Amino acid sequence: MTPKDTAAQNRKEQILEAAAALFAEFGYYKTTTAEVARKVGVTQPYVFHFFKSKEELYLAVLKQATDRIVHAFTITEAPPEQLPEAMGEAFFELLSNYRNEILLAMMAHATPEPAVREFTRSVFDQVYDRVKQRFENAGIPDAGRKTSIFIGHGLMCALAESIQLPKLLHWEQ
Amino acid sequence: MTPKDTAAQNRKEQILEAAAALFAEFGYYKTTTAEVARKVGVTQPYVFHFFKSKEELYLAVLKQATDRIVHAFTITEAPPEQLPEAMGEAFFELLSNYRNEILLAMMAHATPEPAVREFTRSVFDQVYDRVKQRFENAGIPDAGRKTSIFIGHGLMCALAESIQLPKLLHWEQ
């Protein structure tokens, strides 16, 4: 019962979810609006009743994903020395609960639509600042560098997932 | 005078170079064979005289790029304690000398053509093994984890370049 609790609102959420799964697996260009519609069980033009273009649909999914990420990095609490690990775990949990959306977000920079690139840029900018700030507040030395490494680590996890090369993330142990 | 030194061979190289630039900037799907041709100054169907499909052209560019990367990581020499830094510098040099190709290679995993994904997978697999082996030979402890971090770092540099967010790579200093 979030914004409105109508049948149409429900459809909109279903479309977002189907789109997340398809965009994550097949990318922006190889996902057709017809496939999204088919997955939900409606007709292709009906998708445009909720989103005025394919790009707008993609951006809606992407925003949902990045909001989750920013939120998680904002609320994670831990004793200062354990903050980076705790935030890494928070990301990992997100990845396991919302795999499609998160993979989508971590690969969005490879989608060359200007609006997508710009959105992605602003999100990484924001995430970098927030994470760095928190590292600094926790008294972690060299917070900027640690933040870069933290983000690189996230990219690496997403890569390992998307090409199915689990050996890349063997840090367990 | 590599394989053959004919005019056509020359054209093939020009096409590869134009394709690298366009694929790196606009990605696989938003780059048309017509634009590649126009950049070289030939007609669109002529591209198919050298590469039997757009995918084959893309894979040829990708292979050239990944061969450079694997080669660089193979030949870099340094005293054991400086090996990771030296290899990082080698990658950075590659990125500055062959920017288009290297960015292409670092984002290829987001191109959902099965052949591209599989190729990318096999290259990262190979790179991981080779880097880890060299780290181990240099007596670096926890070589597997260090290799993962090394790759994550490379992904992060490519991201920073592609979305133009230089703050991500402020480790200089």
Place this chain on the structure above:
DNA sequence: TTAGTTTTATTTATTAATAAATAAATAAGG
């Protein structure tokens, strides 16, 4: 004149997007 190089002309397929029609649900009035 023949092999190598390149173009013109054309096809075929795909897909986002629009417009207009229909059906189902809800509400209002007698």
Place this chain on the structure above:
DNA sequence: CCTTATTTATTTATTAATAAATAAAACTAA
């Protein structure tokens, strides 16, 4: 209630554009 009006939900039919790929012709130079 029962029928008419109105909104909400959804479909059918269609367009318009784009782009990869093929085939065959033509040019060029040795």
